[in-house]
Amino acid sequence: MKKRFIWSIILLFFFFQAKATHIVGGQLFITENKDSYYNYNIGLTMYFDALNGNPGAEDPAVVIYVFRKRDNAAVGWLEAPKIERKSVTYANPLCGISTLQTYQITYSSTLRLNPTDFNDPQGYYMVWDRCCRNGTITNIKNPGDAGSLFYLEFPPLFKNNANFKNSSPLFPTINGDYACVNSPFFFDFGGKDADGDSLVYSLITPMQGYSDKTNPSIPARGSSAYPRLDWIDGITVDNVIPGPDPLKVNRATGMLTVTPGSVGLYVFAVQVDEYRKGAKIGTVTRDFQLKVVDCPKMDPPKLLYKPKGKTTWYNENEIITVKKDDPNCFEVIVTDPTINQMIRVNGLVVNNSKNYFTILPAQFRTTVANDTLKFEVCLEDCFVTYDNRPIRIDLIAEDESCPFPLTDTLSIYIKRESAGNNAPKVTTSLAADYVHVTAGVPVTFTVFGKDPDKDKLALSGRGRDFNMTDLGMTFAATSGTENVQQNFTWTPPCQAKKGDTLTVDFKLEDMRCEGNPMPVSKPVFFIVDESPNNPPAVKTSLDIPEITYLIGGPEAILFDVIGTDPDTNRISLVAAGRGFDLSALGMIFEGKTGVKSVTSPYSWSPECTLLAGEAEQTFLVDFITQDKSCAAASDTTTVRIILKDNEEQPFPEFPNVITPNADSKNDCFVFQELPDDKCDDQFKDVTIYNRWGKQVFYSNIRPNDWCPTDISGGYYYYLIQYTKRSYKGGLTILK
Template structure:
């Protein structure tokens, strides 16, 4: 078995030149192998004409070619060996005919596909191109010269830098059944998808490809429009198999249906498109052919039932009532016009998980024309109905008609009274069935279940027209023998309106008859009274709910947040930034809880990074207080915080003379009026030089003043530097 995917530039192989008409149909497949080093299985399922096909055309391996869909560029090819061949079976094995015999041949190989080589967004496709089709096909021109191209599209292995797993749909083996002229025929052509993708089905014209009788097995070519078969005159995709009901396919299930009008061998194709989350991700074309023969006239069996005391046969809209003391068994008739025909009868209870009845006997063989056979339906003890709800028994009689059995269905609705099982009882610890409730005030009681017969019990609850969990009601299902009990708890929400009534049904099921339990129910009605709860309030120590802060100010932002509740309930105080995380921007606020009142301080020292290069930014903070006794009783106040930087300030006009003689007048070079730091323009340093360029003073820290007492008088130069600007000048020192 080959373990590598071969690039086209290295392609070297021998082409088999066997010429034959043998191809009945088939499809390609690609399947993910998640736990294997060779992560995909690629192959071909082909149906081979075992009677008319040349055995020499049964290839020991096939070459499957892969192309990029966007530009039809060759990606690689794979040689897949034959791993299985088996005969196609029939729905009824006794219906085989001498002119129809088909093999299903599977070719497959594992391969390692590199995701980096299959990442094109438009995906890829693979083909197998081979000649020739079955030469006896009726609905196409020159069938023995027509090639067959199988086609499959698959998505990239990577989407948005994430691995994209996918396998093509899986189809069960096709049965080799045939259709009869002027008789309805159904053919399941549907498949399943391992990834849960949805599938849609469409009848299309089969692809012919580029192979022909002279070149039956050629290398695959990339194309966006492969050649298709030529229908004979009067045939198209709307009537591939003509007749009273031409060939149709159910777009959702893949079920084919047809009532053909004439004998023949008809080729057709179904395109199966694969969708994930509403987006098409793949497609595969399935080819096959259906043989239509002139069958002997067959008639279906017939089921008949005459209720006790009736002179006419049962009509399916009737309900049969079986009372206590009535016989447990009744008789049904099945007839069939065909002699020596095997009739099988099956039955099931449609609206019950168990049948609780038997059919005796369930199989017959007719001995004369229109033979009449009788069988008994016997009801078990657990076949009982409650609350006038009948149980529907569906009976199906099936014969041996070819190519598929003919059937008849009879539905009997039966209401049978309970004759031996006592109903359980359900009660509560409440004084009555009506409970007055108040928002925020818990309600608790116990629900009991008991059975005099000591049977298994299941106790559960269900809200009428609402989900108990959505309303915060707590009542878990419980089971036991003879007696069960469970606590019910509920704190009505604050949005419960005065006058509303909610009903909860507590259901107790007697499980003596599994699948058909005996149920009883007790309702409890909850009437909502006016809630006495008053909502809490929240405010801050600010006079107005807005603060403008200039970055670099000596003090940050600080204030107190206060919550209060007039009902002395437990309340909580919290805060949330609108569109930002308070902690990420350096805001400090601790959520607190308490009774009646609660206070928590807020503080913040904004930094330049918060401006993101803008002159100012606004931040909205919501402060919320919530009444813990009633979650939706709350109050919110919002504070707007505007952060900005100072506008650029000019350098002041410095004096050009100082007299450091300690007389308190003009003794120092004063720096108090230097511009304040900006986010992008901060104080860097100050340097003072004498007239010969020697540094006499330097500081990286913004100084208060320069008061030179130990230098000589004369002329000096100074340089004041900020991040993006500087200021220089001269100064005379007089002594």
């Protein structure tokens, strides 16, 4: 496949000079090829008059041009080859007419588009401009000289610093049907969007473009206002196809409706706007033609039903009761005024997912005018009604009228008793159906289902006038055979007010007849009572809530904090410093949550820097417990921590003689009574010298004792130093 996309516009020589005098309609498309190197598919779907079209005008390829929307600057062009041609079919193939035959021709090519090359916020558009339209069009001037311009807008492929992925809507193949004068006509012109975007439809005047008979295939131009077709006098976009009910389009579905007033060939266009999250991101125009002919007068079939024992035909306001011993089948009549007409009958159940009935026979052929034919509707065992709710059967008869079959619908409402299927039973583990609840207090019970016939069961729950999930109720639907059970749990939220009564219906369905289950239900009523709430309390393991701590002490500050609550609510326990951050000062305390009671330890080893040069500092720590009830309550206890520096202590009187002879008497020089450190006067070291000034002992760590067993007797000197002061003395060692 030949692929080209040139990023500066190149004027082409006119490859295709044959005049396409019979373009019926079509639209452009751009679709993303997910996870493919050739990430986009661009092309054209065109409808071509197969009877009157010039075969030479069927192009082997089309050239699609791309422009930037902001300033209509040319971005490039793509040559897309023809990949498919097929005949357009009719909704009823037997209704084809000799003057109407259309081809659907598809042109397409895959290519690689770099998203960052298409990042203009206002997006881009592509066009195909070609002449000429079908020369027999009724509602425009000079139709054989009028060109066709197909138009498609697409968003930037790179938006908000990310790839913006999007495909244009996809449309099914159009049927080649025709409309009849003064008869309602419906035409599905809607599509689907692969990205889930919303589509909005509106009728517009078709675009003509700049091509003409002389230049039928010129390179397209960028424009913010392409030329439009000229309607004949009396025609506007509001009555493109005039008549008792002019052509209209449903904005949400794309369904076209019209009751035309005269024969002809009418061109029209629908603009399809694409929205994502409320913002318009794309547009595509779709052109087509509708032929209106003078059809022979046809009358629809007629369905009639006379209930057993009645002398008049069935009225759709009646309800037919079928008892379990009554026959399963009843007779319905269909008539049609037309001779040799095939009549087909089908039916469906409106308010069940399965029909559970048959129609025999399902089709007839009339042999005389106003022929009367009979068929039977036979109810199956699973055609049963519950809770006094009748089942509605719609019987539909259709004939072979053109262009669409004419129909008649007969709706019959039937109540039929069950035979042979016993009802299941639903119960709960509750003592009663009324449950008193309070906010914050969990409620749990089990729901049981049982079927005496051992059929398959489905169990579910539903709140009356409220969504169970919105209120935090948990009850998952479940299924089983013969027996089934499921747990219900709920913690009533704070918005549950005293005096409220909430009802949950637990539904059990007998699934013997899929699509028409037998339901039974059990309600449970939740009565909301006032929620009592006793406040929580907090305390510490201290005798009194005050601690005086001398900095430099050997022990850290340690105690436990206990939060309690007499209720079953969850409680939290936290700490806060008054005017300071606990962790920044080295305090250790972990906040906790729990039920009834929580405990967390507090510890702190203060340092001298916390005094900031003062003799003492006071720190207040608040310990707070709070419950999680609807009427939240709290309690606080405060611990006062006073930090002080040690008082200055004098040096002790040291002995001047020691006798290290291992008799455990006066063997050591004892340092244990050295003054305690202060923040600004701390122990530095101790040194001992002999009488010649030689160092015999040194320690910069506060020693316990010095027991000189390996030193000779004599006279020694010692020096004890603190930050601000020192102490000297002499010592005699006797051995």
